[in-house]
Amino acid sequence: MPDERPDDRTARLVRAAQRGDTLAMAELLDVLAPYVGRVCAPIALGQGADAAQEALVAVFKSLRTLKDPAALHGWVRAIAVREAIRTAHRAARTVPADLSALPARGDPQLSADIRDVLDRLSPEHRAVLMLRDVEGLDERTAAALLGVRTGTVKSRLHRARDTFRKAWTS
Amino acid sequence: MNEPWPITDLDPVRRLHALAGGIRGAHVTEAHIDAPFERVWDLLGDLEGAFGQVVPDMERLRVVRRQGERVEALARSRYGMRARLRGVQRPGWCWLQSRFLLLGVAAAPEGPGTRVAFTGGVRLPTHAALIPLGVRREGSRSIQRLTALL
Missing domain, CATH: 1.10.10.10 (Winged helix-like DNA-binding domain superfamily/Winged helix DNA-binding domain)
Structure with a gap:
């Protein structure tokens, strides 16, 4: 769908992924991975990749609970921040x-x-x-x-x- | 001042874990292969050749359409079942699904070698779920076959 707006495309992917379409999940991953990496890296530092992976696992595990695809961005951000803080603490890197x-x-x-x-x-x-x-x-x-x-x-x-x-x- | 905040990018193996984590019944089999990424991906990226030898139960796979990273292929299992797989393939990443099948392969350089990961199995249509039968065994077989080909 070449003329599709990015927000419309993301909403379409969320709905398809919620229906169990793993191709839509994979496309959504391509959309979300760079953003989640940007959120997690400044918080988890050396564990940034671990945190981003954990955050994305949490995102895809609970994607069906997201009622409004338009809220995806903020919802993912909250999960990514939570996972990044948790990962940083778990790694006992806190100084x-x-x-x-x-x-x-x-x-x-x-x-x-x-x-x-x-x-x-x-x-x-x-x-x-x-x-x-x-x-x-x-x-x-x-x-x-x-x-x-x-x-x-x-x-x-x-x-x-x-x-x-x-x-x-x- | 343009502040260079740290960023992180997930390699394909980590991405495979992230996706499989959201698919009930999926299992990721992961291993370090003692061969450079280019050599490993020469095999895994060859959908009509070595890929079918590595993925268990795949007798033949024929690419019928390719547009950029998007791929459509016809697959036939050793037991005669056919599937029309659709998905994405790029260096280090292959994710294909049909109505009843899911195949995910990822690879990333790891030192002088390569880390590879496999997931997949029989899908439950309309659910992000696999029938959890033999998913671990098939992943291990894929690693064994890949190592033997190298």
């Missing part, structure tokens, strides 16, 4: 969020490796940053997605995002 150790503004290390900055944050901090800076969510939406109060997201941002951005925008 204390010692933000005083962040490189100073203008430090050439920053331009060398954003991973090093993310590495110093907890998975929850990384999730908040990613949701704000990559996904462009407001605090209320990010809080709902993470299952915490808006105030918690604000304080996490205060501790993580501001320092992060100060370090990055010189």
Whole structure:
């Protein structure tokens, strides 16, 4: 269907996949895998591929429960964030969020490796940053997605995002 | 400033796991093959040749249509059953289904060798499900046959 709009195509694939069409599932996987990888990698870091795989397994296991195909994007995002945080914790990669150790503004290390900055944050901090800076969510939406109060997201941002951005925008 | 946020891309073997995870009764058989990816995929990507020798119960497979990555093929099993398979094939990935059959093959470089994964079986129409009979045994046979061909 060459003239089909991307949203219409995705909705069609979701409905077909929900009916058990595994070809539609495979096409949907091609659509979702890059997005899930972008969500999972900043949170799970070295376990990004594990997290993305687990997230996609969870997506396809529960796809039949998705009532509105138009809600796919947000639904997948919530699953991916949850799996990425879980995977990061399970891998015991969590380090204390010692933000005083962040490189100073203008430090050439920053331009060398954003991973090093993310590495110093907890998975929850990384999730908040990613949701704000990559996904462009407001605090209320990010809080709902993470299952915490808006105030918690604000304080996490205060501790993580501001320092992060100060370090990055010189 | 354009911030280079980390991204990750799932290789075909991981993608196969993700899809099979959503198909009830599906089992993924995975193995490391001590041969480079190009050599392995030369065999697995040859639908009308080696592919049929690797996949159990497949006597013959004939591609009747190909458009980009999309493939349509007629398959005949050793027991005489026929199937019209439709799906997608590209380097490292082959996913084919008919009304009653599902065949999934993935491969990705792993060091100097290759990681391969197989899934598939008899489909339950209108469900993302396979009849869980012999799915593990057939996956193991595929690995054995592939290794023997190499």
